[in-house]
Amino acid sequence: MDDLIEDRIRNALDRLRVLDSDKTVAAFFLAVAGYVFYESGSYSDVAGQFPRIIAGVTMVGCVLIIVGEYLPRPLRSVVTDDGDVFGTADLEAEHDESDEKPYDPVDSTVTALTIVGYVVLILFVGFLVATPLFVVAYGLWKGLSWKTIAPLAVGTTGAVFLLGDTLNIAVEYAIMAVGHVVIGL
């Protein structure tokens, strides 16, 4: 079962690899800055001036990153190169090479997905139920033994309960039920 899920995630990641670049991050920021630039036009001058200036600068920077490799050499080096002002790049590179750890993007993706699932559960069933479910799901994916998972789930849930109890915060209910404004529900 685990292998099947892993294969599916690996295939999906392979298909999405083309999107996994610094240019995609820049394009995302460009879209956000574009929205801020447009929206800030609807505010008063006092409230809109600062976000408009910052969004403008952000958009210029993002465009430079996106078209970086097509720029003439001197300008390209400003956009893409590391300045290495202190001249420690060689030592840092030596450290980076020796520090390379085996890395699996599938595990990172599953970690991210379980965290997303945890937040969704927090919103709709509350911390007290979501926490043990998240810890157990993550522990099982990572192949931890029940001897490790059980105390971990009890410990984290206990910490959540204690904190909620100390600060008088309702951790046992869904946040969306406790909050007065619900996102479209």
Place this chain on the structure above:
Amino acid sequence: MSVEALVEGLGLLFSWPVLLYAILGVLVGIVIGAIPGIGPSIGMTVILPLTVVLDPTSAIILLACVYMGGMYGGSISAIVLNVPGTAGSAASTFDGYPMSRQGLAINALAISATASAIGGVVAVVLLFLSAPFVIEIVLSFQSPHLFLVAFLGLAMITVVASGSIVKGLVAGMVGLLYSTVGMAPTAAQTRFTFDMMELYDGLHLIAAILGLFAIAEMIKLGGEKGGIARSSVELEGSISNGVRSVFSHPVTTLKSGVIGTVIGSLPGAGSSMANFISYSEAMRSLKDTDRFGSGDERGVIASEASNNGAVGGSLVPTLSFGIPGSASAAILLGALIMHGINPGPSMYGTNLSMTFAIYAALALSALVIIPIVGLMFVTRAGYVTKVNTDVIVPVVVVLSMIGVYTIRVNWIDVVTVLVVGLIGFFMIKHGYSIIALLLGIILGDIAEENLFRSLQLSDGSWWIFLDGPLAIALVATTVAMLILPVVVPWLRSFR
């Protein structure tokens, strides 16, 4: 006034239970710092929202001591496993790990504890000595200068932090955009709230800190294989020989502490830059450096004295202008803001006693706690490095989510932690500086308020930012900072 504030600051530190939190902070910091992939930043991030139950002094001193302890703790896994617990201990692997393989792990760990202590003390002495000058300079800054300092900080962080300068600037600007959500500081108008009441107070700084340093790092850590312990570690050697070797190289130790303090005070440079520069300087200036990289004790001294020196140094811009010198200093800044203390000139005015209490806490942890606990801990150090990261990830995630929710009981903060964490993960992966992003978030309100106030003073004229020698110097330094990455490599190519 300074003496009164100093006495008051010492009184704050040595009051109960603040002293207990100082000791606890160093202990927690050492353990957290020793776990590779965690380090003081993540440790402080997770503890930060939990300090909501403490009074401001206890909370700030607890976190400052975690920072100091974590910096020493980072050397443990660097020396024992060749995996630095913090970026600030990276250079310690060059000679520390070879010493371990030669059966001198305990010597190296004792060198690390002693050099860290001396480096930390050097920094605090420099902080106290420079305090009168810093106070005078900081209090002379007015609105236009504070606006310019905010941009100088952003410029410095993008230049000093490794990576492309444009990516650094974009990250900083995105941080500034994050700070514009919610009620405008300059007008009674909300911005970018999508008519959601939860966004009227803006996106919370602590949510961004937790997203960037807890969630993004945990997603990254979740992808790293095999937990931590890869082999059993035998610790051999002598504590006393290690301590003695530090005292037999006083110049290297003191110089490294000073380098750490100075480099640490540059926004964005932090302890990682400090320990590489200090190590390079030791190699450049010392004789018989053939053994550097294969187990020279002077290499460990240079690295370890400088990174603890950087802790003190990073507090200067953090407290004086609200511009953090490092990621951990940014978290400390977040703690100050969370507890209602405005970083900036007030830290050298009305809150001077708090500033001195923080300095004194660093001195205490460097002078007493790290040497005693650090040396006691040396022979047991191997245990901490065996902690499995697969166990750490869910703990950090859960504490981050419940922690941020307790601050203002707003579900938007939980969602913000997640979204910022996911964005932060891709930023780290593709070379965007998350410290620049965080600095932008921190400086957003300061920059906007002071821009507005300055333009009000000048009737809308932007020339106010070139009015007077201080303003001109700040603008010139900012411009110089931005062209430095182009000019320095170009000049270096002529050598």
